Amino acid sequence: MSKYLDFDIEKLHELLVKKEITPVMLVEEALERIKEKEELNAFITINPNAIEEAKNLGEVEEDNLYFGIPIAIKDNIITKDLRTTCASKILENFIPIYDASIITKIKEAHMIIIGKTNMDEFAMGSTSRTSYFKAPHNPHDPSRIAGGSSGGSAACVAASLVPFALGSDTGGSIRQPASYTGIVGMKPTYGRVSRYGLVAFASSLDQIGPMTRTVKDNAQILNLISFHDPKDLTSSNKEKEDFTRLLGKDVTGMKIAIPNYFVSDIVNSEIKDAIYDLISFLKQKGVVVDFIDMKYLDKAVYLYQIIAMGEASSNLARFDGVRYGYRCENPTSVNDMYERTRGEGFGSEVKRRIMVGSYLLSGKNAKLYYNKALSIRDDMKKEFDKVLKDYDFILGPTTTTVAYHLDEGLDDPMKSFMDDVLVIPVNMAGLPGLNIPLGKNKENMPFGLHIIGNYFEEAKMYQLASFIERNFHHE
Amino acid sequence: MSKYEVTIGIEVHVELKTKSKLFSDSAVSFGLNTNCGVNVIDLGYPGTLPTVNKEVVRQGVKAAHILHCNITKEMHFDRKNYFYPDNSKNYQITQNETPIGTNGYVEIEVDGEKKKIFLEEMHIEEDTCKSAHRGTVSLLDFNRSGVPLIEIVTKPCIKSSKEAMAYLEKLKELLFYADISDCKMEEGSMRCDANVSLSNSDELGVKCEIKNIGSIHNVGLSIEKEIERQKELLEKGEKIREETRRFDDKLGTTVLMRVKETGNDYRYFPEPDIPFVRLDDTFISDAIKEIPLLPDELRKKYQQVGLSHQQIEKIIANRPLSNYFNLLLDQKTNHVLAANLLLGDIAAYLNKHNKELQDTKLDQDRLIEVVAKLDEGVISNRNFKEILVDLLETSTSIDEILKSKNITNVTDEATILNIINKVLENNHDSVKDYKAGKDRALKYLMGQFMKETKGSVNPKLANDLLIQELDKLELKDE
Numbered sequence: 001m002s003k004y005l006d007f008d009i010e011k012l013h014e015l016l017v018k019k020e021i022t023p024v025m026l027v028e029e030a031l032e033r034i035k036e037k038e039e040l041n042a043f044i045t046i047n048p049n050a051i052e053e054a055k056n057l058g059e060v061e062e063d064n065l066y067f068g069i070p071i072a073i074k075d076n077i078i079t080k081d082l083r084t085t086c087a088s089k090i091l092e093n094f095i096p097i098y099d100a101s102i103i104t105k106i107k108e109a110h111m112i113i114i115g116k117t118n119m120d121e122f123a124m125g126s127t128s129r130t131s132y133f134k135a136p137h138n139p140h141d142p143s144r145i146a147g148g149s150s151g152g153s154a155a156c157v158a159a160s161l162v163p164f165a166l167g168s169d170t171g172g173s174i175r176q177p178a179s180y181t182g183i184v185g186m187k188p189t190y191g192r193v194s195r196y197g198l199v200a201f202a203s204s205l206d207q208i209g210p211m212t213r214t215v216k217d218n219a220q221i222l223n224l225i226s227f228h229d230p231k232d233l234t235s236s237n238k239e240k241e242d243f244t245r246l247l248g249k250d251v252t253g254m255k256i257a258i259p260n261y262f263v264s265d266i267v268n269s270e271i272k273d274a275i276y277d278l279i280s281f282l283k284q285k286g287v288v289v290d291f292i293d294m295k296y297l298d299k300a301v302y303l304y305q306i307i308a309m310g311e312a313s314s315n316l317a318r319f320d321g322v323r324y325g326y327r328c329e330n331p332t333s334v335n336d337m338y339e340r341t342r343g344e345g346f347g348s349e350v351k352r353r354i355m356v357g358s359y360l361l362s363g364k365n366a367k368l369y370y371n372k373a374l375s376i377r378d379d380m381k382k383e384f385d386k387v388l389k390d391y392d393f394i395l396g397p398t399t400t401t402v403a404y405h406l407d408e409g410l411d412d413p414m415k416s417f418m419d420d421v422l423v424i425p426v427n428m429a430g431l432p433g434l435n436i437p438l439g440k441n442k443e444n445m446p447f448g449l450h451i452i453g454n455y456f457e458e459a460k461m462y463q464l465a466s467f468i469e470r471n472f473h474h475e
Numbered sequence: 476m477s478k479y480e481v482t483i484g485i486e487v488h489v490e491l492k493t494k495s496k497l498f499s500d501s502a503v504s505f506g507l508n509t510n511c512g513v514n515v516i517d518l519g520y521p522g523t524l525p526t527v528n529k530e531v532v533r534q535g536v537k538a539a540h541i542l543h544c545n546i547t548k549e550m551h552f553d554r555k556n557y558f559y560p561d562n563s564k565n566y567q568i569t570q571n572e573t574p575i576g577t578n579g580y581v582e583i584e585v586d587g588e589k590k591k592i593f594l595e596e597m598h599i600e601e602d603t604c605k606s607a608h609r610g611t612v613s614l615l616d617f618n619r620s621g622v623p624l625i626e627i628v629t630k631p632c633i634k635s636s637k638e639a640m641a642y643l644e645k646l647k648e649l650l651f652y653a654d655i656s657d658c659k660m661e662e663g664s665m666r667c668d669a670n671v672s673l674s675n676s677d678e679l680g681v682k683c684e685i686k687n688i689g690s691i692h693n694v695g696l697s698i699e700k701e702i703e704r705q706k707e708l709l710e711k712g713e714k715i716r717e718e719t720r721r722f723d724d725k726l727g728t729t730v731l732m733r734v735k736e737t738g739n740d741y742r743y744f745p746e747p748d749i750p751f752v753r754l755d756d757t758f759i760s761d762a763i764k765e766i767p768l769l770p771d772e773l774r775k776k777y778q779q780v781g782l783s784h785q786q787i788e789k790i791i792a793n794r795p796l797s798n799y800f801n802l803l804l805d806q807k808t809n810h811v812l813a814a815n816l817l818l819g820d821i822a823a824y825l826n827k828h829n830k831e832l833q834d835t836k837l838d839q840d841r842l843i844e845v846v847a848k849l850d851e852g853v854i855s856n857r858n859f860k861e862i863l864v865d866l867l868e869t870s871t872s873i874d875e876i877l878k879s880k881n882i883t884n885v886t887d888e889a890t891i892l893n894i895i896n897k898v899l900e901n902n903h904d905s906v907k908d909y910k911a912g913k914d915r916a917l918k919y920l921m922g923q924f925m926k927e928t929k930g931s932v933n934p935k936l937a938n939d940l941l942i943q944e945l946d947k948l949e950l951k952d953e
Contacts, residue, residue, distance in 0.1 A: 077522075078521065084521075097515065097520075098515050100522060195524060196524050199521040199522045200521075200522070200748075202747075203747035203748050204747035230526065231526060232748075233524070233525070233526055233527065233748065233750055234748065310744060311744075311747055314554050314744070317558065317565035317566055318519045318564045318565055319521075320560075320565060322615070323518055323519065323520075334560060334613075358742060361556070361743075361744055363740055366742065366744060370744055
């Protein structure tokens, strides 16, 4: 079997231009790899026209880095004519009639969508085990979770089935699985990437981002998918920039804050050791590192639960069997149709969150919980602003542990939130957060470093990340 | 009878006149084929997001201004969550916390007394789709889904059905003239709910809401009936339940739809897909500048050029006519005569052919010319009737039309006198009758004169000259 998909995007492009390989070869290789690693269950749907589309591409475009490059898409991003399920029974047979704005961009760049990746149902979970299509497995140890909710994309990239994938991150869903599978995952600044065509979980938190093996690949995919989209009013109209422009530049003099909470007892000691190891390495390289106290970090999970579930209860109301998706058999009345369609169509975690969310917004609760959460969220944002005025980055581990076993913690609904305890604050503040591999534990399971940057400073984050990627090796 | 105090509050929904929908760019158009004015956003497809149609906000600002509301400069939208098949997302995007307008009023006049009807607030929201029920199936037409609405809510300060009707007439006139809405109740572009309560103490009574009343007339009627119904219950010592009712045209009474349960729970929260909308002063003042002259200002102007009350109301009732007439206001012309023509022969013609003035060739210049000719006696009313069709339907100049109809400009007194004398000579008997004091004779002679001239002489001038000549004859005889 060929090994082209082990190369980065630049190398692939070079080979395509030299005509040493063709897009069809890349698609075929991806399909072979997916088949060979079928037990990873990384995909829900394979694009049946991928080879055909690659064949029809025509002459390679020399100045188009993305031409003919395969990519995998999380299954909550709408793809015209290609089944989009959100890993839910309620959308099991849903074939969209339009493309998400970023999918239009990807198609215009002549990338080839290989398929739609597995995930937690409607992105609700941290292990991808709530998927109607069963959980994806971790390529480093198939008896373990790949994390979630973008677990399929993470498994796919970590196993190099398709080296580039898109995920979505509402409360850590890109960074946490990236940490568990040892890849690079960016949740960009809220508003950086258009949400038009991302099936909403919690609108004020959701953000699409790239999942790749290397920092540079990641920056290059972000280059493609970040643009101002008039169809999304929360999309920022920042000028186009090149996220690779600072790669390789010196990091001396950068200032980094480590919140004490991020190295507290909640974090596994092996992971903590790696963080301390990194800190001394960075200090050696002329980077300033300070430990600081930050307010609200330990409250983020609770705020997240209120805001995310409240919004989700409303966002998921549209799945009612009227216009698209699953409808129960022989409804006897409108209410019967609603009840059975949603009762049968949604999985239990989704139903739990819709119920809790509805309760949180009911009557006086809206003021008591939701509005209060929004106001504490503002305070939290201010706290981050304060720290990021003095520091370039906030660093910490992405996860408190490594990926655990597929049968672990199934009866604890709080566990899935606590898996994301270190990454959720970033969504609350709308800041960009990046996971890069930091090291492996004794069991040879990977864990990641979490880099939090200031608003719209993704390029600078890639600069630091790339420096660490190249120069730091935790033993 | 009058021991109960009646309190009425009215909620009105009007569809705004915009090219596209509130949160998507699909076209708004009445009469499109079913489900042909929709896109994925209107259908609430997964992943779609709303955008805000600026034109709607502009119209909202205009409405808030003419309804004397405070304009909310920093506003956001909210989600109102409820399940119903006509609601494509199962939430409606509306403004719960920051309505675009607050604390306004509309001035009405009932039985010669002026009164302000105070408005609680007015807000922007999206319309639902239309549903039709056919036996065991329900059909949905999403063309209306996402059409922009403003909802205008009065304070509970209306005291009678008359006031309610006067308020609605006034509101309709204002919104229609400001070009904000068609306000066609029969097409659903204006919809009305009335809340009615009775009380014989200082406290407000329990209110019942009459939903979706189809015409202003029926609003009056249904309020009357509802007052009667509640009064009867109270007289019997029964309690009023909080109910939603509808007006049944055929029964001529309100009918129970459902008993209201304790506080509907719409789980409102700020719409996270739409950031705060901030209106700057220029945007507001530009929107206000777009507002044309409103009926009360027009009434004053029409009065100034001498129109009668009846003429004024007739013109106001017909906005295309009013728009047309407004362009005459600053022109030198006989406005009363122009109004007579417009409301008389011209209106009759337009009605018959189902046309608007603007569809004809009779522009303001042409009308002014023809009014001048009538005013100066160059042509007669009868001439006018003769040339009316050509005047409206062709671009031929008035002089040429007159020529082609053989209507000579008989202004020359000598010519007229010649004809008069010829008529007098040929009708000795009538002259004698006239001299004998018989009025009929004058009419007859005038008729003969008109026949001779085919009506091409100004009748007043002719009449004067005829009497003058008859009187002369009398002198000669003596």
